[in-house]
Amino acid sequence: MVDVLDNKRVATRLRILVEIAERQPAVSQSEIADEVGVTSQAVSEYIRELVDEGFVEKEARSRYRVTNEGVDWLFRASEAVRRFADHVTEDVLGAVDEDAAIATDAIVEGETVSLSIRDGHLHASPGESGGATAIATTDGAAGSDVGVTGFEGVIELDPGTVEVLQIPPVRAGGSTAVDSDSLSSAVERVDLVAASGVESVVALESIDVDPAVTVAAGAVASAAAERGLDVLVAATPDAVGRITDELRDSDVSYEVSDAQGTENR
Template sequence: MVDVLENKRAATRFRILVEIAERQPAVSQGEIAEAVGVTSQAVSEYIRELVEEGLVEKEGRSRYRVTKEGVDWVFQSASDVRRFVDHVTDDVLGSVQEDAAIAEADVEEGQTVSLSVAEGLLRAAPGDSGGATGVATTSAEAGAVVGVTGFEGVIALDPGHVSVVQVPPVRSGPVEETADIAAACEGASIVTAAGVEAVVALRDAGVEPTTYFAAGEVAADAAARGLDAVVVATQDTVGRVTDALRDASVDYDVTQ
């Protein structure tokens, strides 16, 4: 289990570090104690240990700052917690919740269905094909929406790949050659654009973007559903795009 969930002391250290980061550099130990639910004396002891370990540095009386090492520790712990929460919501609770799928053929309520993902959407076919299965909670004709619960097994799904193509910002002038952009988008299920320059570059290449809002997040979600995606982004915005892809643990590459 994640350390900050398994170990009460680690959880308290995590919360105190977060409180310091939020309030720095002027840090009231009393306010932190109230927020975390421990005594001021306990906060003082925790901070002393954090300073000794190099996770926090003291700049003066009641003035503290989280170090780079402290930020890294908080970030790693937060990432571990996020993965654990994803496991609980997707793998544990997902087996007891109801979800919607597209019926591949006529389905009767209470019937066992085989589950698959195609074009990024959950699909249900009557019977048990030996893979992931569920139980229909509604009846539906082929092509209609059917409710599914009682999930068992794992849906066979190869994650998609995201290609990030950089284009220059407006101050650097227009994109002169769009053939590479068109080639990168060929065969991609989802094409997103980050920045007005990216939208125009795509349209000059004869490609209409799927969306130009939350480009990185949309591409990450598509890849998680087994779709290949392309993000065309200005050099100013590519960092936000790759942050979203890294946060989602998506396989991606960046080209210019």
């Protein structure tokens, strides 16, 4: 393994080799010195070593190129840096990351809590009764927002489904061609209603339903289903394809309903 982060000299070699690769073939040692924060004499010594080791090839005065061996070393060094960065972001920062949850009961700072997803939101309950736990970072009464950190385990969650209900375009009757009872029944089966297209908005308003969103319906439906919510998207035919594309990309279970029947996916 390349000890880029264990040895200051190796780290300097890496930076100088990167600078050469960016500037080749015309290489200004003074510019590299300014960029890296060492003297021009030090850069000259480093370059001489890189040439001797076969990482850099000298073509003429102030003209250098990184060799295949140098490129390979850069890849290995970069991979070592990437692994360290992943360790910092995932293991170190992830362990101290803080999120907000809704308290199901009174919670005291420092208390271990169980985590769950309800109505699409993170909830925290006192004690270790679930598969995922955390530590409360603030006090909170039931129903309030509390801070949680130190997440462990996996939150058990059944993903929701999406029903895409095609609303006829205005040239085919639009909202007036929709069976209100069927639309009302579809709304009652879900946790969240979205709309795409004017005809869809008007059809929902005709049964006194205000859609949660009227833009980016596919993205919202995907995110909601991933959080365990069942969603109805009322959409005109020209919007159905875009919505189902987003649902497929997110691997969300959905069905498309229209006058000809239901298509399961």
